[in-house]
Amino acid sequence: MQTSSAALVQLFAVEPAGPKPLPVPAGAATFHDVLDGLPLGVYSALRTFHHERFLWLDAHLDRTDRSMELLGWSFRLDRPALRRALHAAAAAYPLADSRVRFDVLAEPANRPSRPGVRRLDTASRVVIILSPYKPVPEAFLRQGVRVEVARELHRDQPLIKTADFVVRRRPYPLERQDAYEHLLIDAQGGILECSSANFHAVRDGALWTASGGALEGITEKVLLRVASDLGVPVRRERVLLSDVGKLDEAFLTSSTRGLVPIVDVAGSRIGSGAPGLLWKKLADAYGRFAEREARPAV
Secondary structure (H helix, E strand, C coil): CCCCHHHCCEEEEEECCEEEEECCCCCCCCHHHHHCCCCCCEEEEEECECCCEECCHHHHHHHHHHHHHHCCCCCCCCHHHHHHHHHHHHHHCCCCCEEEEEEECCCCCCCCCCCCCCCCCCCCCEEEEEEECCCCCHHHHHHCEEEEECCCCCCCCCCCCEHHHHHHCCCCCCCECCECCEEEECCCCEEEEECCCEEEEEECCEEEECCCCCCCCHHHHHHHHHHHHHCCCEECCCCEHHHHHHCCEEEEEECCCEEEEEEEECCEECCCCCCCHHHHHHHHHHHHHHHHHCEECC
């Protein structure tokens, strides 16, 4: 039996009694479409494994609470309620797996303080959106992807995962093989991260990843864990954009996409121009780790 496309993008309010289904705007196909017009705040995005399991969900919850604390908000997550809602929504989703995003709105959407803000039929500030999980195409993993540079794009508060940054990055295409991501660069020309992922490089057998000035990625944390388990040396340093031609490998990490090999940065070839051996080793280790460690939300 086929599932209608309208049922594949779902919105829920997290309420004490459980997840409350909310209407999705007509024609909504992405998280952006669902959230347009709402009083955006902070968020986290991830995927399910085996339909209703999540990888390091506690780390996503910790980062969200920390983001609100850094913004000076007194609001904190009701973790048991959010966990129950995530489990119920994921378990009932009609496809094998889903992309999941949970947002803490800047204010309750049933009584917005500003004109023109969309209203929702809930007093809750926490909402969950589900959409179809689409794996990275095999051709992208086999051949690698190209990333571009967005010199004018930056995070005002790198330690806070704010939803308004998602709005600002919209003009930059994502997930095309010829422009899979866009790199954010600091004033010295150092690569901080991608617009929706963390950036990593391999040089002389060591894994390079930025420390400071970039959003703390959950999959980046998993990567550092599996790299340590494999005995891969790690250097918490930024790679200069001018030095990308000297790299042996590069890849990005994302909670919805895993590890994706980068073979070209704005026209500069990385290494041999093909995905590298250490990326493959780390990607395989990440896959095994996720299979072993992903857990139901409750």
